[in-house]
Amino acid sequence: MKDVKQNTLKEEKILNFLEKNCDFEWHLSLHEEVESTNDYLFEFANPNEYCLCVAESQTKGRGRNLKKWQSPKYENIYMSLSFSTNKELKNFSSFSLVSALAVHNVLLGQNIFTEIKWPNDIYLNKKKIGGILIETFSKDGKNLIVVGIGLNVFMKNNTEIDKDWSSLELEFENIEIDRNEIISKIANEVLLLKSNFERKGFDGFVKDFNKLNFLKDKKVFLSNSISKEGTALDINSDGSLNVRIDNQTKKISSGEVSININ
DSSP states (O other): OOOGGGGOOOHHHHHHHSOOOTTOOEEEEEESOBSOHHHHHHHHOOTTSEEEEEESOBSSOBOGGGOBOOOOTTTSEEEEEEEEESSOGGGGTTHHHHHHHHHHHHHHTTTOOOEEETTTEEEETTEEEEEEEEEEEEETTEEEEEEEEEEOSSOOOOTTOOSOBOOHHHHSTTOOOOHHHHHHHHHHHHHHHHHHHHHHGGGGTHHHHHHTBTTTTOEEEEEESOOEEEEEEEEOTTSOEEEEETTEEEEEOTTTEEEEEO
């Protein structure tokens, strides 16, 4: 494999792969280093544009529940996309599932088949390679969604991660992949699915998601408000997860619990 630094992110390449449409404009921010791509868009996102922030590294990258997201330089994808919506922000509670589908679709185009661990992790060969962080806020009287995506591409070593993880390079030795192209295609796909989501909600995606449901039929431990073992089942049309606990099926929302696979 070529030195990963030869595969650096380039503004002109990312812009070249982004879908152009007369109905909106792109604003791309490319950084050598940033605290967090999500935080950057919280401060600088323009409600009248599709804003894409990309970085070679993050010093304060984070995942769900404020967990630190390891962000070594030049090795992975760290990107956040913001857009405004006429829908209520609460309607986007399941959009992390849709964004995970977008990542899956793009990687499938590279002949890489991934699964999704509810509610926001991308899995490849039973190991985590990526995650989604959805955050919402209002600015200038408009509702904005920020979709943060981290994807392990060339990372081969990291002693700071305490769970099973992998990267595209570890799973496919000598893989040829252009991060610039993958970033743009993910952004394009998120926006394509976003349009369908605003019309149909998660109900239009639930069948596709359940085909990729990594947790299906696995023993899981639920912590936070509930501390019990159960068996994960299907995802519902509202984005909640069915879990069988003591012979009863309980609907779990992503904000209620943390999921650990037993």
